[in-house]
Amino acid sequence: MTAKPTTAAGEEFACTAVDAGMLLVEPATQRNRGQGPFNRLILRGATVIDGTGAPPWGPADIVVEAGRITSIKSVGTPGMPIVAAHRPGPGDHEIDCHGKFVTPGFVDCHAHIGTSLHSLSGAMAPADYVYKLWLAHGVTTVREMGCFNGLGWTLDQKAKSETHTIAAPRILAYPYFPAVNDMLKVIHTPDEAQTWLRTVKDRGADGVKFFGGPPRLMQAALAHCATLGLRSGCHHAQQAVARMNTLKTATWGLTSQEHYYGLPEALFEERTLQDYQPDYNYNDEYLRFSVAGQGFRQAARPGSQKWKDVLGQFLDLDFTFVPTFSIYDANRDLMRARRADWHDEYTWAGLWKYFQPSRGGHGAYWHRWSVTDEVQWKEQYRLWMHFLNDYKNLGGRVCTGSDSGFIFQIYGFGFVRELELLQEAGFTPLEVLSAATSKGAELLGLHDEVGSIDVGKCADLLVHDQNPLSDFKLLYGTGAMRLDDASHQVEMRRAIRYTVKAGIVYEVAELLEDVRNMVAFSKEAERREAA
Ligand SMILES: [Zn+2]
Numbered sequence: 001m002t003a004k005p006t007t008a009a010g011e012e013f014a015c016t017a018v019d020a021g022m023l024l025v026e027p028a029t030q031r032n033r034g035q036g037p038f039n040r041l042i043l044r045g046a047t048v049i050d051g052t053g054a055p056p057w058g059p060a061d062i063v064v065e066a067g068r069i070t071s072i073k074s075v076g077t078p079g080m081p082i083v084a085a086h087r088p089g090p091g092d093h094e095i096d097c098h099g100k101f102v103t104p105g106f107v108d109c110h111a112h113i114g115t116s117l118h119s120l121s122g123a124m125a126p127a128d129y130v131y132k133l134w135l136a137h138g139v140t141t142v143r144e145m146g147c148f149n150g151l152g153w154t155l156d157q158k159a160k161s162e163t164h165t166i167a168a169p170r171i172l173a174y175p176y177f178p179a180v181n182d183m184l185k186v187i188h189t190p191d192e193a194q195t196w197l198r199t200v201k202d203r204g205a206d207g208v209k210f211f212g213g214p215p216r217l218m219q220a221a222l223a224h225c226a227t228l229g230l231r232s233g234c235h236h237a238q239q240a241v242a243r244m245n246t247l248k249t250a251t252w253g254l255t256s257q258e259h260y261y262g263l264p265e266a267l268f269e270e271r272t273l274q275d276y277q278p279d280y281n282y283n284d285e286y287l288r289f290s291v292a293g294q295g296f297r298q299a300a301r302p303g304s305q306k307w308k309d310v311l312g313q314f315l316d317l318d319f320t321f322v323p324t325f326s327i328y329d330a331n332r333d334l335m336r337a338r339r340a341d342w343h344d345e346y347t348w349a350g351l352w353k354y355f356q357p358s359r360g361g362h363g364a365y366w367h368r369w370s371v372t373d374e375v376q377w378k379e380q381y382r383l384w385m386h387f388l389n390d391y392k393n394l395g396g397r398v399c400t401g402s403d404s405g406f407i408f409q410i411y412g413f414g415f416v417r418e419l420e421l422l423q424e425a426g427f428t429p430l431e432v433l434s435a436a437t438s439k440g441a442e443l444l445g446l447h448d449e450v451g452s453i454d455v456g457k458c459a460d461l462l463v464h465d466q467n468p469l470s471d472f473k474l475l476y477g478t479g480a481m482r483l484d485d486a487s488h489q490v491e492m493r494r495a496i497r498y499t500v501k502a503g504i505v506y507e508v509a510e511l512l513e514d515v516r517n518m519v520a521f522s523k524e525a526e527r528r529e530a531a
Contacts, residue, residue: 009199010151010175016184017116017148024149025114026126027157028166033132033511036504037164038093040065043461045075045082046097049469051104051437051452053430056467062102063088064459067503072455095498095505101467103433104452105140105460105501107440108169108415109322110233110258110401113157115148117362118405122350123525127157129348129518130411131168136477136511137412140169140460140501141440141450143401145233145258146209147175155204164504167511170460172206172444174233177221179213182239182282187213190220197224206444207231207255212240215248222253231255231445233322236262238282238292242273247313256320256443258401259327260384264295267387269306274298285365293331293376296383302390311391320397320443321388325421326414327403331377334369337408341478346515347410349522355408363406385425392427392435399443400436412477419472429469463498477512 007015014024040063047058059082063071076082082098111134118124134142147154151173158171177196179187187193197208207230210218225232233256234249245265246257257263264274274295280287300306314321330337343352357366392398400422404414422432441451450460466474473480479492499506 008152008203009196010147010203010205012178012184012186013146013148013176014116014150014153022116023119023124024116024153025124025130027149027153028127028131028160028168031165031167033167033514034164034501034504034506036093037067038064038091038503040091040093041459041500041503041505042088042091042094043097043102043463044087044094046100046102046463047467048072048453049101049103049433050454051434053434053438055430056101056469059098061088062453062461063091064461064500064503067459069453069455069457069459072453093505095463097463100497101464101495102453103138103462103464103468104437104450105169105462105499106138106415106436107141107143107400107444107451108134108139108402109143109256109399109440109443110145110324110403111139111142111411112146112148112403112405113142113144113154113171115405118350118354120361121354122529123522124350125348125518125522128167129515130405131166132511132515133346133410133412133477134169134415135167135499135501135506136496136508136515137415137475138462138496138499139412139415140499141172141444141446142169143172143174143207143233143444145174145401145403147173151175151200151203151205158204164502167506169501170450173204174207174209174231175200175205177208177210177213179217179221180211180237180240182237183211187217190217193217193221194224197221197228197230201228201230205230207233210234210249210254212237212244215243218244218249219252222249226253231443233258234262235259238288241265247310250314250317250319254319256322256399258322259324259403260295261292263384263387264299266310267296267299267306269300269304271298285362286368289331289363289365290369290373290376293373293380296380296387297376299383302383302386307387307390311387311394311396314391315394315396318397320399321391322399322401322443323384323388324401324403324418325381325385325425326417327407327409328377329417329421330408332374332381334366334374340408340413342410342413342476346413346477346519348519349526351405351410355406385421389426392431397439397442398422398427398435399440416472416475419475423472429472432472433469459500459503461500462496463500464495465497466493466495468495477508477515
């Protein structure tokens, strides 16, 4: 546990949680995994999938010096011996990548390093658990959407990640803009908004997470974000969408929409507001999430003039969508999400408890979940995916975010599920990979640093034993099920062998082992507590 956060701008959410008796996530303080940095790291003989959308090519030798890619050399032709003369000279550390695939590290554009809400369900997972699950699933960059442990806490972890003091992805800090009636409101005027934004910018924030708010505040705040160079993402809370749908906030300068809220509202043509059932109450999480699955059905049909017009307007604004499909996946098939392969060994005990149905907990609305809810949500996904696939086809930017830590989704695994769901939406595997790498880097303003395999960029690289484009399920820490034809045995095959972040080489098997041990410890502690 950390000390109580200060009352500075960006700490409001954490302060409120601590005042309510909740705890903050235990930050990481040291690094016990990962080799490097090396003066000269060489990946030899790789098939390169560079993240720009270009198809695989190789074999190539990739040279990394002081954490950056300094050379990428073609060293031959598939099926022929390597051309030794083309090879760069030796490094102080080399990875044999013959027969292997190298992609950029992944960008999770909607991530939380835990949340104080989890402390309501027992001992909380430390940040180390979250980071290792991310790194084990190839996530080398995360946009922390809300900084729920406080901006100061998040900036400390960001700095420690940058210096490799801890084993963690690079972190971008987007503190929570506190101007929401039903959640947390300390900003009431555009002047207060400007002061707050300037303060968080000066403290080191990379952007801002919005949940809505009064339109005049939002408009002023987004204009001021542009002045300060702060990027923004908004979860248009259901309580806010009547006054501003996503098209409106996009016009005011919002950088990205998170989830889907506010998008059906932009597509309404036979109504202006979603038609709610009479007993609706937003604070009833069952009603909140079941009725949320009816939005797209009330909106313009795919291919209609309205549909096309809205797509065109978002495109003109160069707007970005971060759908976080995976976080609502349980809504259309609860049993699937609840029985996922990884829960037994990789889901922290307190987190598992947090996911169970309860009246109070966020996203724990299963006490009434029904076939009807699942069918409605399947239809909701069909329409939502159709819109985003159309947007991608027109040249629009759609990025990968997981929002894990809620609704039966855990870190890393939820991110890989997001890749599966983009493919289900109609993205080809190469398009999915681009969304997860170069598109994410663009959204975060890091496109000169990460997101593709290019000379001059940071060495955020994944070494895969198998081609991830052939099946994203191979990226799961638990692997994908295959039959070994020689032994006739079923085996779980896993693709990522090494996650390289800024030149530090993490062995994924070790990270996964650490997580399994942490989870076993959490269960043991819970058993002792109960005894
Ligand atoms: Zn979130």
